[in-house]
Amino acid sequence: MSLILQNVSFTYDRGGSNEKQALTNIDLEIGSQEFTAIVGHTGSGKSTLMQLLNGLEKATEGKIYFHGRDIYEKGFSMKELRSKVGLVFQYPEHQLFESTVLKDVAFGPRNMGWENLQIELNAFQALKEVGIGEELFDSSPLALSGGQKRRVALAGVLAMQPEILVLDEPMAGLDPAGRQDIFQMLSRLHQERNISILFASHSMDDVAEYAKRMIVMHEGKIVLDGPPRKIFRYEKELKQIGLDIPSVTKVMHRLRDRGIEIDDSCLTVQESAAEIVQWYRKGAIE
Amino acid sequence: MIRDITIGQYYSTDSLIHHLDPRVKIAGTFLYIISLFTFHSLSGYLFAIAFFCGVAALSQVPFSYLARGLRPVIFMLVFTAALNLFWTPGESFFSWGIIELTWEGVEKTVFISLRLILLVLGSSLMTFTTTPNQLTDGLERLLSPLKAIRLPIHEIAMMMSIALRFIPILIEETDKIMKAQAARGADFETGNLIQRIKNMLPIFIPLFVSAIRRAGELALAMDARCYHGGKGRTKMYPLQYRLTDLLAYAVCFFYVGILIIFVP
Numbered sequence: 001m002s003l004i005l006q007n008v009s010f011t012y013d014r015g016g017s018n019e020k021q022a023l024t025n026i027d028l029e030i031g032s033q034e035f036t037a038i039v040g041h042t043g044s045g046k047s048t049l050m051q052l053l054n055g056l057e058k059a060t061e062g063k064i065y066f067h068g069r070d071i072y073e074k075g076f077s078m079k080e081l082r083s084k085v086g087l088v089f090q091y092p093e094h095q096l097f098e099s100t101v102l103k104d105v106a107f108g109p110r111n112m113g114w115e116n117l118q119i120e121l122n123a124f125q126a127l128k129e130v131g132i133g134e135e136l137f138d139s140s141p142l143a144l145s146g147g148q149k150r151r152v153a154l155a156g157v158l159a160m161q162p163e164i165l166v167l168d169e170p171m172a173g174l175d176p177a178g179r180q181d182i183f184q185m186l187s188r189l190h191q192e193r194n195i196s197i198l199f200a201s202h203s204m205d206d207v208a209e210y211a212k213r214m215i216v217m218h219e220g221k222i223v224l225d226g227p228p229r230k231i232f233r234y235e236k237e238l239k240q241i242g243l244d245i246p247s248v249t250k251v252m253h254r255l256r257d258r259g260i261e262i263d264d265s266c267l268t269v270q271e272s273a274a275e276i277v278q279w280y281r282k283g284a285i286e
Numbered sequence: 287m288i289r290d291i292t293i294g295q296y297y298s299t300d301s302l303i304h305h306l307d308p309r310v311k312i313a314g315t316f317l318y319i320i321s322l323f324t325f326h327s328l329s330g331y332l333f334a335i336a337f338f339c340g341v342a343a344l345s346q347v348p349f350s351y352l353a354r355g356l357r358p359v360i361f362m363l364v365f366t367a368a369l370n371l372f373w374t375p376g377e378s379f380f381s382w383g384i385i386e387l388t389w390e391g392v393e394k395t396v397f398i399s400l401r402l403i404l405l406v407l408g409s410s411l412m413t414f415t416t417t418p419n420q421l422t423d424g425l426e427r428l429l430s431p432l433k434a435i436r437l438p439i440h441e442i443a444m445m446m447s448i449a450l451r452f453i454p455i456l457i458e459e460t461d462k463i464m465k466a467q468a469a470r471g472a473d474f475e476t477g478n479l480i481q482r483i484k485n486m487l488p489i490f491i492p493l494f495v496s497a498i499r500r501a502g503e504l505a506l507a508m509d510a511r512c513y514h515g516g517k518g519r520t521k522m523y524p525l526q527y528r529l530t531d532l533l534a535y536a537v538c539f540f541y542v543g544i545l546i547i548f549v550p
Contacts (some may be wrong), residue, residue, distance in 0.1 A: 056465050079471055087469040095466040097491035107488065111471030142495065156470060 002196065003030040003053060003085065003164060008062030010048055010220075022048040023220045026062070030164060030198060035190050037207040037228070038200045040217030041242040046200045047090075049217070050166050053198075054085040083112050086162030090169045092153035096141040101132065101152050104141050108160040119159075126159035127152070129193075130185055147178040151185070158189070165189065167199040171206065183210055208232065208246040208267035216243065229265050248272050297414045303345035304415045307531040308424030314538045315412040321542050322401050322408075330549040331400055337541050338404060338411075347414045355410030356403065363402055370395040418450040427525055440516025448504070456497060463492050 010023040023045045030036065030053075038046050051057040052064065055071055055078045064071045071081055089095070098104035105123040114122070127137065130151040136144065141152050150170075157165070170186070171179040187210065189195045201207055207214060207228055214231050216224035218241040224231050232238075232245045235253055245253070252264040252272050262279045266272035303311070322334060342352060356363075376390030413421070426443035433439050464474065467488045474485055 051465065054469060056468060082469055082471050087466075089462065089466045089469070092466065094496055095463055095488075095492050097488045097495075107467075107472075108470035111473065160470065 002032050002067055004028070004065040005052070005059075006063045006065070008052065008059045008064060010045075010052060010057065011060045012048075014060055021220060023052070023059075026222060028215070028222065028225075030196060032163065032196050033190070033194050034196045034198070034213055035187075035211055036196075036198045036213040036215060037211035038198065038215045038217060039202070039204070039207060039243060040200075041202075044217040044241075045220040046217055047168055048220075050087060050168055050198070050200065053164070053166055054082050054087045056082075056087065079112060083108070083160040084162055085164045085166060086157040086160055088154055088157050088165065088167040088170060090172055092157075093141075093146065093149035096149060096153060096156075099140060100138050101127070101141050101144070102137040104152060105155045105159050108156055112160060122159040122161060123155070126155040129158060129189065130155045131181070147174060147181065150174065150178070150182070154182075154185075162195060164196040164198060167197070169200050169202065171201065171203070179206070186210070204232075204244050204246045205248075208249065216241075229267060232267070233265060296417050297347045297351055299346050301344060301346040301415070302530070303341060303411075305530070306415075306534055307525055307527055308416050308420040309428055309525060309527075310531045310534045310538075311412050311416050312421070312424050312428060314534065315409055317538050317542055318408045319405055321545050322404055324542075324545055325549045326397070327550045330545065331397065333545060333549060334404055335400075338408060342407075342411060345411060345415050347411065351414065352407055352410065355414070356406055359402070359406050363399060366402065367395050367399050370398055419447055422447040422450070423521075423525060438515075440519070444516075452497075452500070455500070456493070459496055460489060460493055463489050 005026050005028040008023060008026040008028075009021070012018065012020045012022055026049065028049075038049065040046050048057065052059055058072065066081055066084070069076060071078075096104050098107060102120075102123055105126055106119050109119040109122050132148065132151055132155065136148070141149060144152065154170075165186075167186075170182050174182065183206065186197050186199070190197050199211075211228055214224070214226065214228045215222055216231060216238070223241065224234065224237075232249050235245050235250070238245060244250075246267055248269055248271075249264070249267060252262060252266050252275070255262060255276075256264040260279065262275050266275055318334075318337070325331070325334075342349070371387065371391050372385060374388055374391035374394050376388035378386050378388050380387040416424070422443045425446070426439055429437075429439045429443075468474070472485065472488055474482070474489075477485065
C-alpha cells in the first residue's frame with residue numbers, strides 16, 4: 001500500500017502536432033517489499049510509467065497516491081517523493097558529473113537539504129552497499145570501469161534512502177558477470193533494507209529468475225499482471241505482442257507439446273532439470 | 287521538458303519551391319536580400335512584398351508558420367523602430383516632453399521595419415522549404431570555386447551537416463540528463479541567476495562528456511569506412527539543374543532587373 005495509480009493516462013505533447021497517447025487508463029498498485037518486473041517491447045509505455053511514479057512527468061488524467069496522499073495535491077513535496085521513490089534511468093552512468101565518486105553520490109542527499117553528517121553517512125553507506133571500496137571514493141567517477149560507474153550511479157539514488165527503487169533496464173549493456181552483480185545487489189537491498197524494487201527488462205530469463213511479480217505492458221496498457229510462473233503460460237499471447245518467454249520454459253513447453261507429462265511452468269534450469277529427472281525416473285519404474 | 291524546442295524549421299510539404307534545387311533557393315534568397323536595399327520608394331516596397339507573397343503562396347507554407355520566423359527578431363524590430371521613430375530630425379507634428387514625432391521619422395520607421403521583416407521572412411522561407419542537408423549540399427556546391435584558394439569547403443560543409451545532424455540527438459540527451467538529475471532532487475527553476483547557472487553544471491558536464499564520446503565514436507566510424515575528405519568523393523544524389531530551376535533563376539533576375547531599372 002505505498003504507491004497507487006488510479007485510472008492514469010498520459011499524453012505527450014497534448015494539443016500539439018506530435019500528440020501521442022503513451023498510457024491509457026492504468027490502474028496499478030506497488031506495495032512495499034515487492035520485487036516486480038515491467039516488460040513490454042519498445043514504445044509500450046514502460047519508461048513513461050516509471051517517470052510518472054516519482055513525479056517527473058505529470059499524468060494528464062487520473063490520480064497517483066503515495067502513502068495515501070495525492071501527489072498532485074497542492075503542498076505535496078515532490079522533493080520528498082523523489083527521494084522515497086528513487087528512479088534510476090537507463091545507462092545511469094551517463095549522468096555522473098562530480099569530481100569525485102563520493103561527491104557525486106552525495107549530490108542527491110545534498111539536494112534533499114539534509115545535514116552534512118547525514119549526507120556523508122548516507123553516501124558512504126550507499127557506496128558500501130553497491131560494493132565500491134573506500135579506495136575509490138576520491139577518484140573521478142569518469143575514470144572507473146563501466147560496471148563500477150553503473151554501481152556508483154546506483155549508489156547516487158540509493159543514498160537518498162528510497163522506499164521504492166525504480167530501475168529502467170538496469171542491466172543494459174553489461175556483461176554477464178556485471179548483470180549478475182547488479183541483480184544480486186538488488187536482491188540484497190530488497191531483503192536487507194526492505195526496499196521495494198521495480199525494474200524494466202527485456203530479458204525474460206532475468207525476469208524469471210528474480211521477479212516475484214510481473215507486469216506486461218502493450219501499447220500503453222497493462223495487459224497482464226501476476227507471478228511470472230503464471231504469466232509465462234501465455235506463450236502465444238506474449239508472442240503476439242512481441243515478447244518471449246524464458247528459454248528454459250520454452251524447452252519445457254516444447255517437451256509438453258510432444259506429449260511428455262511434465263510440469264511446464266519451470267522458470268530456472270535447476271527446476272526444469274529436477275522436473276525432467278523426476279519424469280525420467282517415473283518412466284523407468286513403470 | 288525541452289523536447290518542445292524545434293531547431294531547423296523545415297516545413298515538410300510537396301510544393302514547387304520545395305522541389306527547387308537548393309542552389310537556386312540560396313542564390314535567390316541572397317539576391318532578394320540585396321534587392322531590398324536597392325530602392326527607397328513605396329512602389330519598391332509594394333513590389334518586393336508582392337514578389338515575396340507570390341513565392342510564399344507557391345511554397346504552400348502557411349502564413350502563420352512564416353510569421354513564427356519573426357518571433358526571435360521581435361525585440362530587434364521594436365528597438366530599431368523606436369530608435370527611428372524618436373530620433374529622426376524633421377518636421378515635427380507631435381511633441382510631449384522630450385518625445386517628438388516627425389513625419390520623416392514615421393516614414394523611416396515604417397520602411398525600415400518593412401525591410402527588416404521582409405529580410406527575415408525571405409530567409410526563413412528558404413529554411414522552411416529546404417532541409418538542412420540540402421542547404422549544406424547547396425552551399426558546398428556554390429562555394430566550391432573557393433577550393434581553388436585552398437579553402438576546405440567540403441570539410442566545412444561536412445562539419446555543418448554533422449552539427450545539424452547532432453542537434454536533435456543532443457536535445458534528447460539533455461532532456462534525459464535533466465530528468466535524471468531532477469530524479470536526484472536537482473532544481474533548475476529557482477534561485478538567482480548565479481545559482482541557476484551553478485545548477486546547470488550537473489547537466490552540462492555529462493552533456494559535454496557524451497558529446498565528446500559521440501564525436502570520438504563518429505570519427506572512428508568514419509575512419510573505419512575509409513573517409514578521407516572530399517577528394518574524389520561522389521554523391522548519391524548529385525545536384526542537377528532542371529528546367530524549373532533555370533526558370534526560377536530567370537524569374538529572380540527578372541525581379542531584380544525590374545527593381546533596379548524601373549523602381550526608384
